[in-house]
Amino acid sequence: MVSRTGPKRSESIRRAVLDAADDLLVERGFSGVTMEGIAVRAGVAKQTIYRWWKSKVDILLDTLVDDAEQPLAWRPGSSPAAPEEELTDQLGRVAAFLQEPAGQVLLSLIGHAQLDPETAAKLRDGFLREQRERDLAGLGALLARHTGRPVDERLTGRLLDAALGPIFHQALVLGRPADPATLATTARLVLDAAGREPVPGAGRSSDAE
Amino acid sequence: MVSRTGPKRSESIRRAVLDAADDLLVERGFSGVTMEGIAVRAGVAKQTIYRWWKSKVDILLDTLVDDAEQPLAWRPGSSPAAPEEELTDQLGRVAAFLQEPAGQVLLSLIGHAQLDPETAAKLRDGFLREQRERDLAGLGALLARHTGRPVDERLTGRLLDAALGPIFHQALVLGRPADPATLATTARLVLDAAGREPVPGAGRSSDAE
Amino acid sequence: MVSRTGPKRSESIRRAVLDAADDLLVERGFSGVTMEGIAVRAGVAKQTIYRWWKSKVDILLDTLVDDAEQPLAWRPGSSPAAPEEELTDQLGRVAAFLQEPAGQVLLSLIGHAQLDPETAAKLRDGFLREQRERDLAGLGALLARHTGRPVDERLTGRLLDAALGPIFHQALVLGRPADPATLATTARLVLDAAGREPVPGAGRSSDAE
Amino acid sequence: MVSRTGPKRSESIRRAVLDAADDLLVERGFSGVTMEGIAVRAGVAKQTIYRWWKSKVDILLDTLVDDAEQPLAWRPGSSPAAPEEELTDQLGRVAAFLQEPAGQVLLSLIGHAQLDPETAAKLRDGFLREQRERDLAGLGALLARHTGRPVDERLTGRLLDAALGPIFHQALVLGRPADPATLATTARLVLDAAGREPVPGAGRSSDAE
DNA sequence: CGCTAATCGAGACGGTACGTCTAGTCTTGGC
DNA sequence: GCCAAGACTAGACGTACCGTCTCGATTAGCG
Numbered sequence: 001m002v003s004r005t006g007p008k009r010s011e012s013i014r015r016a017v018l019d020a021a022d023d024l025l026v027e028r029g030f031s032g033v034t035m036e037g038i039a040v041r042a043g044v045a046k047q048t049i050y051r052w053w054k055s056k057v058d059i060l061l062d063t064l065v066d067d068a069e070q071p072l073a074w075r076p077g078s079s080p081a082a083p084e085e086e087l088t089d090q091l092g093r094v095a096a097f098l099q100e101p102a103g104q105v106l107l108s109l110i111g112h113a114q115l116d117p118e119t120a121a122k123l124r125d126g127f128l129r130e131q132r133e134r135d136l137a138g139l140g141a142l143l144a145r146h147t148g149r150p151v152d153e154r155l156t157g158r159l160l161d162a163a164l165g166p167i168f169h170q171a172l173v174l175g176r177p178a179d180p181a182t183l184a185t186t187a188r189l190v191l192d193a194a195g196r197e198p199v200p201g202a203g204r205s206s207d208a209e
Numbered sequence: 210m211v212s213r214t215g216p217k218r219s220e221s222i223r224r225a226v227l228d229a230a231d232d233l234l235v236e237r238g239f240s241g242v243t244m245e246g247i248a249v250r251a252g253v254a255k256q257t258i259y260r261w262w263k264s265k266v267d268i269l270l271d272t273l274v275d276d277a278e279q280p281l282a283w284r285p286g287s288s289p290a291a292p293e294e295e296l297t298d299q300l301g302r303v304a305a306f307l308q309e310p311a312g313q314v315l316l317s318l319i320g321h322a323q324l325d326p327e328t329a330a331k332l333r334d335g336f337l338r339e340q341r342e343r344d345l346a347g348l349g350a351l352l353a354r355h356t357g358r359p360v361d362e363r364l365t366g367r368l369l370d371a372a373l374g375p376i377f378h379q380a381l382v383l384g385r386p387a388d389p390a391t392l393a394t395t396a397r398l399v400l401d402a403a404g405r406e407p408v409p410g411a412g413r414s415s416d417a418e
Numbered sequence: 419m420v421s422r423t424g425p426k427r428s429e430s431i432r433r434a435v436l437d438a439a440d441d442l443l444v445e446r447g448f449s450g451v452t453m454e455g456i457a458v459r460a461g462v463a464k465q466t467i468y469r470w471w472k473s474k475v476d477i478l479l480d481t482l483v484d485d486a487e488q489p490l491a492w493r494p495g496s497s498p499a500a501p502e503e504e505l506t507d508q509l510g511r512v513a514a515f516l517q518e519p520a521g522q523v524l525l526s527l528i529g530h531a532q533l534d535p536e537t538a539a540k541l542r543d544g545f546l547r548e549q550r551e552r553d554l555a556g557l558g559a560l561l562a563r564h565t566g567r568p569v570d571e572r573l574t575g576r577l578l579d580a581a582l583g584p585i586f587h588q589a590l591v592l593g594r595p596a597d598p599a600t601l602a603t604t605a606r607l608v609l610d611a612a613g614r615e616p617v618p619g620a621g622r623s624s625d626a627e
Numbered sequence: 628m629v630s631r632t633g634p635k636r637s638e639s640i641r642r643a644v645l646d647a648a649d650d651l652l653v654e655r656g657f658s659g660v661t662m663e664g665i666a667v668r669a670g671v672a673k674q675t676i677y678r679w680w681k682s683k684v685d686i687l688l689d690t691l692v693d694d695a696e697q698p699l700a701w702r703p704g705s706s707p708a709a710p711e712e713e714l715t716d717q718l719g720r721v722a723a724f725l726q727e728p729a730g731q732v733l734l735s736l737i738g739h740a741q742l743d744p745e746t747a748a749k750l751r752d753g754f755l756r757e758q759r760e761r762d763l764a765g766l767g768a769l770l771a772r773h774t775g776r777p778v779d780e781r782l783t784g785r786l787l788d789a790a791l792g793p794i795f796h797q798a799l800v801l802g803r804p805a806d807p808a809t810l811a812t813t814a815r816l817v818l819d820a821a822g823r824e825p826v827p828g829a830g831r832s833s834d835a836e
Numbered sequence: 837c838g839c840t841a842a843t844c845g846a847g848a849c850g851g852t853a854c855g856t857c858t859a860g861t862c863t864t865g866g867c
Numbered sequence: 868g869c870c871a872a873g874a875c876t877a878g879a880c881g882t883a884c885c886g887t888c889t890c891g892a893t894t895a896g897c898g
Contacts, residue, residue, distance in 0.1 A: 005840095005841070005842070005895065005896055005897080006840075006841045006842025006843060006893095006894065006895055006896080007841090007842060007843045007844085007893075007894045007895055007896095008842085008843085008894095008895080009842095009843075010843075010844085013843095013844085029324065029325065029326065030323070030324035030325070031324060031325060034883090034884060034885085035884080035885075035886080036883085036884060036885080037884095043845095044844080044845080045844060045845040045846060045847085046845095046846090046847090046885095046886085047844075047845080047846090047847095047886095047887085047888085048843075048844055048845075050886070050887085051843080051844090055886095107323050108323050108324055110320070110323065110381060110382060111319070111320040111321065111322065111323025111324050112320065112323070112324060113320065113384065114239070114316050114317050114319065114320025114321070114381065115238065115239035115240060115317055115320050115321060116238065116239070116240065117238065120384050124383070124384055128382065128383070132383075154390075158375075158390065158391050158394050161374075161375040161378055161379060161391060162371065162374070162375055162394070162395060162398060164374075164378055164382075165370075165371075165373075165374030165375035165376070165377065165378035165379075166367075166370040166371055166374035167374070168374065168377070168378045168381065168382055169370055169373055169374035169377045169378060170370060170374075172319055172322075172323065172377065172381050173319055173337065173373075173377055174333065174337070174341075175322065175329050175333055181363075181367065182367050182370055185367045185368075185371070185402070186367075186371060188402075189371060189398050189402050192398075192401070192402075192405075193394070193397075193398050193401075196401075214864060214865050214866075214871090214872070214873090215863070215864060215865080215871075215872040215873035215874065216862075216863040216864050216865095216872085216873065216874050216875080217863085217864070217874085218874075219874075219875080222874095222875085243852085243853060243854085244853075244854075244855080245852085245853060245854080246853090253875085253876085254875065254876045254877060254878090255854095255855085255856095255876095255877095255878095256855095256856085256857085256874095256875080256876080256877090257874075257875060257876075259855070259856085260874075260875090428869085428870090431870095447742065447743070447744070448741070448742035448743075449742055449743060452858065452859080453858085453859070453860075454858065454859080457871095461871095462870085462871080463870060463871045463872065463873090464859095464860080464861095464871095464872095464873090465860095465861085465862085465870080465871085465872095466869080466870060466871080468860070468861080469869090469870095473859095473860095525741050526741055526742060528738070528741065528799060528800060529737075529738040529739065529740065529741025529742050530738065530741070530742060531738065531802065532657070532734050532735050532737065532738025532739070532799065533656065533657035533658060533735055533738050533739060534656065534657070534658065535656065538802050542801065542802055546800065546801070550801075572808075576793075576808065576809050576812050576813075579792075579793040579796055579797060579809060580789065580792070580793055580812070580813060580816060582792075582796055582800075583788075583789075583791075583792025583793035583794070583795065583796035583797075584785075584788040584789055584792035585792070586792065586795070586796045586799065586800055587788055587791055587792035587795045587796060588788060588792075590737055590740075590741065590795065590799050591737055591755065591791075591795055592751065592755070592759075593740065593747050593751055599781075599785065600785050600788060603785050603786075603789070603820070604789060606820075607789060607816050607820050610816075610819065610820075610823075611812070611815075611816050611819075614819075632845090632846070632847090632890060632891050632892080633845080633846040633847035633848065633889075633890055633891080634846085634847065634848050634849085634888075634889045634890050634891095635848085635889095635890080636848075637848075637849080640848090640849085661878090661879060661880085662879075662880075662881085663878085663879055663880080664879090666850095670850090671849085671850075672849060672850040672851060673850095673851090673880095673881085673882095674848095674849080674850080674851085674881095674882085674883090675848075675849055675850075677881070677882085678848075678849090
């Protein structure tokens with residue numbers, strides 16, 4: 001196939017579509033985001049959108065990649081001696097992120113993933129998998145500094161669930177931001193559990209999977 | 210105005226509608242549940258459904274009340290001496306419940322609540338609030354038996370989040386059932402934290418065990 | 419309304435239903451007449467209406483019998499010497515009748531008869547057939563007085579069509595009352611034709627059916 | 628803004644819809660014509676119909692324009708010397724037309740016009756007005772040939788009512804086709820009346836409006 | 837510089853479900 | 868047993884988006 005080129009994909013259209021979707025989500029909620037509405041708002045023909053995205057979910061996933069990675073990054077601790085404060089801060093950033101527009105996109109997509117397996121697959125194989133890897137690395141390093149020894153990855157995974165679980169539980173199930181007291185309690189719980197855990201290879205039966 | 214009576218609401222129709230909605234959710238997913246589809250499946254006229262329910266969300270909320278309360282109930286411990294096992298069992302029942310049809314209804318409604326504020330309000334003011342009260346009572350009693358003294362209700366609330374958070378996090382965010390190891394780790398974490406907490410008004414807890 | 423007469427049909431309900439139907443037709447037009455609306459307006463249950471009438475058409479047919487016969491009656495001529503004026507007057511009464519509520523009922527029913535064969539059958543076998551008999555008798559007597567000899571009934575029928583046709587044509591097709599000039603022209607036409615017609619039994623071929 | 632064009636309205640769909648409506652009217656009567664039924668029968672989406680027509684009445688009106696004009700046209704007389712035969716033929720064509728599918732459409736619409744003022748307005752301002760103009764021109768020319776002088780237009784109008792009235796009266800009120808004898812009688816009546824009328828300007832008072 | 841392939845706006849089209857409406861039947865209980 | 872109240876089945880209504888498609892108008896680079 002000889003690539004006789006024509007005009008190239010318009011970057012301004014891509015941005016206009018992503019922005020329109022984002023705006024509509026904030027203004028009218030997830031069901032207020034429609035392909036037709038995005039097209040009108042972005043000043044673009046429907047077919048132009050369908051040429052580049054399969055669905056509104058794909059559009060929102062694109063906005064997520066642009067907007068969510070940085071706010072959820074693990075910051076290197078300013079004071080290496082205070083892992084509990086560092087963990088509490090990180091959990092606070094996660095909780096705060098969920099209140100912002102980009103966080104609303106994430107919550108909406110997680111919500112929609114409960115209703116549509118295809119969304120679930122795309123979300124989990126894409127953004128969520130990568131974010132979990134970053135979280136595992138960040139928490140693993142923090143725990144290692146805290147305990148003075150490397151931490152088993154499966155244990156890190158369970159502690160990550162213990163750390164993030166309450167935040168997402170409150171956001172998704174109770175529909176409210178996690179309060180600071182919960183974050184502090186959670187951080188201490190996780191660090192205590194990590195300190196009490198045996199050295200890898202000498203695990204107690206209850207840790208076995 | 211004298212209340213001249215007419216025919217009464219048909220209970221068999223009510224059940225047929227709830228069952229049809231439940232079946233459709235399991236077979237075709239949330240978007241496969243439509244008012245029209247429910248009407249056909251239940252062998253009932255659409256108008257009859259609209260007479261009693263405003264939307265498919267309202268129908269699913271009704272199925273929850275019918276079908277979710279019992280499986281999520283806290284069972285009185287057969288052996289008062291083993292609260293850890295009792296808590297693990299309870300968490301196991303919650304995790305198992307989420308795999309069943311009624312649990313899928315709950316997950317779908319929580320998902321839809323992220324997309325629609327009205328659904329969120331109904332779900333949280335209805336089933337979720339009552340279920341949380343039952344959970345607080347159940348966990349509170351268990352912790353009291355475990356620690357030998359009454360437990361502060363706000364603390365119970367945070368520990369309930371710590372207990373349920375990982376389960377819902379895995380179900381909603383990771384899209385998989387919570388594994389037994391996570392449940393056991395979680396149960397121990399919660400009980401340890403409760404044991405370490407100070408008696409109300411009796412000084413701060415130390416880091417040491 | 420204390421109609422404690424037991425299993426007898428309530429005459430007051432019959433009147434209330436007919437009046438309600440009539441009023442609704444005038445106020446909201448034919449499509450504004452619904453069984454439900456009649457029931458509400460008459461302060462009567464739907465089933466009570468269905469017990470006695472099959473449809474709103476049957477109700478309107480009942481009102482027609484009550485209200486249309488008298489205004490369409492042929493009046494004995496005050497002055498026997500002026501059949502043209504007498505005929506013009508009669509046609510004027512018909513035209514005027516069609517402007518009144520009862521006339522609107524008739525026009526509506528004729529209209530509906532074009533759309534529904536059952537209505538057509540009931541209307542033509544009932545009111546219209548009887549009215550045509552009265553018209554044939556009235557016009558026949560008038561023509562006999564005018565020509566001085568009995569007039570063939572088939573010819574009377576054709577002349578009746580010639581007399582009424584323009585009135586109904588203007589009402590039904592043009593949607594306006596027949597103007598006096600048309601009525602006068604029509605009356606003269608009919609009388610001239612009757613005068614020119616041969617004695618029964620010596621008819622020209624064009625009169626044969 | 629340059630006017631970018633899109634696809635044009637499909638003529639084949641337009642015909643399919645008109646045909647479907649026509650067929651349904653003949654097969655199932657006016658109430659058997661539904662937007663939904665037309666859509667199914669024409670193999671077309673409902674929304675496509677609503678894009679171009681407001682109601683089934685509008686569709687039927689369109690079929691009239693397509694199908695009724697030609698059969699109701701006044702044919703130039705082959706033999707200028709026989710206006711009576713020519714008029715009888717024309718009236719015969721009208722009567723025959725009312726028996727055909729397109730004529731049933733017209734009768735149905737006239738019927739519905741009695742029940743719905745909007746239908747009445749559309750029908751009279753559209754097809755009926757234009758048809759009346761054609762009829763006035765046709766009858767006017769015929770009468771001029773018959774009498775040897777131009778005929779007053781208002782008189783032509785009244786004679787047109789006298790000619791068409793009986794036909795529509797029999798069709799709409801009596802529900803049967805006009806018989807040949809009636810047509811012949813009517814034609815002769817009309818021509819006689821035209822011949823007897825005075826020259827314009829010397830009219831009798833009864834012709835004045 | 838013109839050919840050609842792509843992008844793009846506009847919008848017609850077949851679908852599916854929506855939530856509403858009225859008709860006509862059936863059920864219950866008061867009188 | 869008559870009646871009011873109203874639940875119920877049935878099915879058309881007109882609307883909203885969906886995702887696909889066709890139609891020209893408009894760009895770019897390749898030759």
